[in-house]
Amino acid sequence: MPGLEDLYREIILDHYRSPRNRGELETPPAVKALGHNPLCGDEITVFLQIDGDRVVDVKTSGQGCSISQSSASMMSAAVKGKTVDEVRALVHRFKSMMSIESDDPAPAVEVKMGDLEALQGVVKFPVRIKCAVLAWNTLVEAMAEV
């Protein structure tokens, strides 16, 4: 049985205790999307401000478990300042790290996962994959609102 140290890595707990980019953005000009995990009650709202082809600001609000909240925090830090194409590439790479199949082909853009690598341990606990992916699915929905 995989140990919890694979799941609750220090960097994850850090993002959970001190989540980055918490709050809200004025909509418009930002857009927002709501996501929730009906199984356990995790909720998230992703606020996204895009200027041209670049994410100029992102904030998240909501409540949930350490995995969903830390993933949201790491997601926000990873996408802030990136181009839309880079964000799509990040989403694709993150989902495949979570062993989620995608219909879309892998984007051509190179992106670094950085802190997000810490969430790799989640795949050993399949029940928690939905928690890790929640913020990312909500991000994709927010991008569709632009």
Add this chain to the structure above:
Amino acid sequence: MSGSSTDWSAVAADFPVLQRTIDGGRLVYLDSANTSQKPHAVIDAMADFMRNSYAPINRSAYRLAAEATDLYEGARDKVAAFVNARRSREIVFTKNATESLNLVAGTWGRANLGRGDVVVLTHMEHHANIVPWHMLAAERGIEIRWVPLDSDGRLDLTDLDRLLDGAKLFSFTAMSNVLGTITPVEHLCAAAHRAGALALVDACQYVPHNVTDVQAWDADFVTFSGHKMCGPTGIGVLWGRETLLDAMPPFLGGGNMISDVRLDGFSCAELPAKFEAGTPPIVEAIGLGAAVDYLTAIGMENVRRHEIDLTAYALDTLISRFGDEITIHGPRNVEVRGAVLSFAFRDIHPHDISQVLDQTNVCVRAGHHCAKPLMRLLGVNATARASFYLYNDRRDVDALADALDGASDIFGA
């Protein structure tokens, strides 16, 4: 078993899943409010039937079919006796309690409720006793009223008569699957009848853990499921007053529930077949009958007493070890609560609590427990929930407390 003290560790040994070790550790199953483990007696009864006596019921003239029919109807008789129904024909087998509740809403409800008619529920109901009524509200404009809760997690009955005024149905739980609160069922049925309403009791959490007497309750409908009372999945029960069931239109249409089918119409079978369309869950009914035998031999009053002891020990242990760090929802008085303990622990999310507890094989549920209105009332999205049954003991309470210490270690001070 009356007069002698039950050997609860011998009872636990009857349950094969509980003999498993995971990573060398004992399994501590604290999720019986969700679904219960099965004793050898139930497993063997179902396997023996499939090996030796399996045949269709009610339809064929050969001896094997007669044997199978006797076993199936015998299970019905056992369930009837278990809840003190007047007659076996008042016991309808469904696939689960949710289906039983939908049966009442869909047949009695549709035949008797129209625009503006009032159904009274409570704030502690499970979604299975909420959603069918919302569906009727959308379909034909019935009005739903809600009995509120007090700060102790019990029903606030101050305004009960006003809420029931003009109501046609009062549908309420006998025991909350979140708070453990046991409601004053007889009192509530009487209040409903005084107001001219029928009383439907959702007894899913109650029947597996208490002596049940539908006649003493003076209820009109009672719903419960097999899998929460040591029986298999796929079988539920609706008990209904005979005159009510006779007057209700059928639920599902098909074979077995008819007496005649013509090109221009059909006529219904007698009770209980009227509400049992198609091939019934024969094997599962026999499993439920075996579960009733098993529980009856132990004695439901003994099961209740065992759980009162465990609940008192759990409350004492958790509160003395964790003080302000733990909030246990529901009444403090163990006489009015079952062994279901929803709790908040420090500010650790229930999902994380259940993950950490799983490391030491302590199985609890995390989530909204199909009671989202109650969650909102408690001001949370989710809770962790530990629930005890006849196969748990004080060691399991200690294991839960030790595992919570482990959660503190990971998530820090």
